[in-house]
Amino acid sequence: MSVFKHHAKLETNVFLLAVGILLTVITGGLVEIVPLFTIESTIEKVEGVRPYTPLELAGRNIYVREGCYLCHSQMVRPFKDEVERYGHYSLAAESKYDHPFQWGSKRTGPDLARVGSKYTNDWHTRHLVNPRDVVPESVMPGYPHLMRPLSFNDAAAHLKTLRIVNVPYTDDQIANAKADLAEQVKSDASEAFLARYPGARVGDFDGDPSKLTEMDAVVAYLQILGTMVDFTAVKPESIRR
Amino acid sequence: MAHVEHDVISGQNTTGHEWDGIKELNTPLPKWWVYVFWACVIWSIGYWVAMPTWPTTSDFSRGMLGYSSRAELDKDLVSQKQARSQWLTKLEAASVEDIAKDKTLLNYALAGGKIAFGENCSACHGSGGVGVAGAYPRLADDEWIWGGTLEDIHQTIQYGVRNENGESRQSEMLAFGTGDVLDKTQVDQLADYVLSLSSKTPAAGSPGAAIFEERCTACHGEGGVGTKELGAPALNNNIWLFKGDKESAKQGIVNQVTKPRHGSMPAWAGRLDAATIKMLTVYVHSLGGGK
Missing domain, CATH: 1.10.760.10 (Cytochrome c-like domain)
Structure with missing residues (x-):
């Protein structure tokens, strides 16, 4: 299959592999971490929590x-x-x-x-x-x-x-x-x-x-x-x- | 560069890699593995739809099944309460005395009390209520500072001793030996007398006896029998709460008269439910000759 031939290219080229890994990690981070900054329901709204003395x-x-x-x-x-x-x-x-x-x-x-x-x-x-x-x-x-x-x-x-x-x-x-x-x-x-x-x-x-x-x-x-x-x-x- | 060959023996192609005449076969993954892999990929798509998975800008996808681990827990707790309700309702309704009289209920309460004791009480009072010498009272004996009846123990566990709770047991021993109330010799004489109280022959008529009569009987009672309502321990026995391992009983008395220490116990009402506190009460009462 042609797709796997391209994969071989990716795996045999260190530069391409590094770029590929970077893109994967960035995508994962964007999807999993960034939304936590905007999701309002992450932190429950409860009374009483104050900063430590x-x-x-x-x-x-x-x-x-x-x-x-x-x-x-x-x-x-x-x-x-x-x-x-x-x-x-x-x-x-x-x-x-x-x-x-x-x-x-x-x-x-x-x-x-x-x-x-x-x-x-x-x-x-x-x-x-x-x-x-x-x-x-x-x-x-x-x-x-x-x-x-x-x-x-x-x-x-x-x-x-x-x-x-x-x-x-x-x-x-x-x-x-x-x-x-x-x-x-x-x-x-x-x-x-x-x-x-x-x-x-x-x-x-x-x-x-x-x-x-x-x-x-x-x-x-x-x-x-x-x-x-x-x-x-x-x-x-x-x-x- | 790579020269792919067909290997007659295995029926597979080689990868084309060759090292010193050794060639690498390009055997495909087993069929079962490939099928499981694709099944997982398809399953995951269904999972995205059914379960909470994807974050959105201000919320997350709830999933068609509406699963929530916290809601599941709430359900679990309700069913657990139902499973126990046969006993819990009885425990909640009954007084600690009634529990002690009802044999089946008592057995249940003792078993539950033992578990709750291990988690909440044994840190200070030790496994089985042996206490810590010089720090925390032993519960496995029939000597009680704040009273050893079921009602007394129930009260102590609920509200504790000398804590912030408004209902907690309160009392304070005065520092007789530090101010100008008693001098060093008098403290020494007093300690001798207090020590003699726990022998069969109290040193009546000694200088210490007079000091004791004047200063100590108001709380510790005539002859040092103690007053449960004030948490003033009995002094006419050999049980000393604050005597360290390395000091003599007399030194312990001198220390307490000079610089009194006061034990404290947290209130458990609020942290533990009413039924658990009742179970603890009968368990502690059972440990060693509750009154």
């Missing part, structure tokens, strides 16, 4: 740094068994401010998409320092070094960077980033802070109020995971895809 964001960065995503997913899939174990399935809207998202693809440990508020701060701290102190059968490594002071001079820079990729941080939030980060670990955090980040958990997270540690940040982040959307107020039909 500077402290939660610092915790998230540590989460990424330590490679937590290698063993923990953050994606409750829409299956009966997962919903029964972890809670409501994850929505795209819940990770719309995640750059990069932490959905993950491997569960050596449990899914963490709804771990927020499930355990106490005290438990998270103990567990992160040495998981076997609380769960004897755990195979998770310990992270005792998280008890070191958190360096957060770059708090505002992180918010600014995220704004470039459309996370709606306001000028007010960026200007106060560093102060807000320190404010969240106070049990009497200011009204202004809570107005900027509604529903943020405040107070000491790591059991040591005298120091602002990386543990404070990580626990603050873990405790907010999956808690922003009030699913009792969401109609199931409105988020069906």
